[in-house]
Amino acid sequence: MNIEYARKMVIAGRSLAAFQSPILDVGDFYRAAWVQAVSAIDHWFHEELYRRVADLAGQNSPNMPYQLTRFELPLEKVEEIRQGTTTLAGAVSDHVRAKWANASLQNPRKISEALKLVTEENIWAKAAAQINEWNHGRTAMTEQTLKKQYTAITERRNKIAHEADLLDGDLKQRRGITDADATDAIDWVERIALAIARILG
Template identity: 30%
Template sequence: MPAPEVALFKQNIRYARDLIATAAALRAQVTAAINTDDLLRSSLVQGVSAFDHFVHEEVRARMIATQLGQHQRAKGYDKFRVSLGAVNSAIAAGGAAWLEQEIREQHGYLSFQQPDKVADAFRLVSDISLWVEVANHLNAKPEDIKRQLKLVVDRRNKIAHEADTDPTPPRSRYPIGEVMVRDSLNFMESIVDAVAVVL
């Protein structure tokens, strides 16, 4: 069932990896005076966005499948609140288009990047202990997986919200490297691959 959402994630994570390749190609052709670090920063931001988007799309798809009787109902599913407008649309039209609109509206302003928020989202469609199952699949400890994801997301937030600038004098930008960004993208991809198996 997760195939289209995973495929979309793979496409989006490829965009992030293309930015790493672009940075490497430019670095090989230009002088050191031209800094390509912002391409790496953009890659990390794109990678976290791809991960966030995957969670949104996967949860939405599984919720709709649940509504249509094609996916096992999770305990959290019945806790999703809908507006009276959505109820009226459901009564009038049936199907699940009303639910898709309601999910997009309610989740549209939410971020599914931090481990707790990701787990909360998946509780709408599954009763498994997400990070325990993902960690088991990856031969790791749940706390290590969550800690690493927090570090990746925190760095993305520094880039997106603080211009990746150290607040202490002389207020220089934090260093960033191709290996760190590539490892972060690979790590997020491993989580998505694990979710596709364990969910």
């Protein structure tokens, strides 16, 4: 997952903060880092989905997740399999990619829906437990609090990307942002991705 680019944006912002230029808002570097971090995890979720679906369909495993066994293929794909121009794994993989390519995986419900094709686990509950374990019980994340944390990060990303991070009802003033805010968001994105990767195996 390309999270390092987001971290470099924060470092660039910190480096320029000392200059106090009236024409340069270093907050924009932190906003760019925030957007990049969310884009990185969105891309990672997609790539994990495609790779794991291809692996599962290729194995013809009896332990395939229920949602993958119910996944519907269009008749043209069935015909390609019948004619031998593609394999079952190839057809399933292509169709999953076509279905999910333009879907944003920035909402916990959508992420759960996509990943049900590759795991029966409750990924948010398990990820929360994994984060608590890594923190040796100093945190008490639950499925709901972890989803809320992730949603807060993606909602701020949407405000930055779609509303120029302007305060509600104000067309001139933007929300404040610091290097610490951006770093915290990036750390959470990485933590969540690592925890989910651990559950996926």
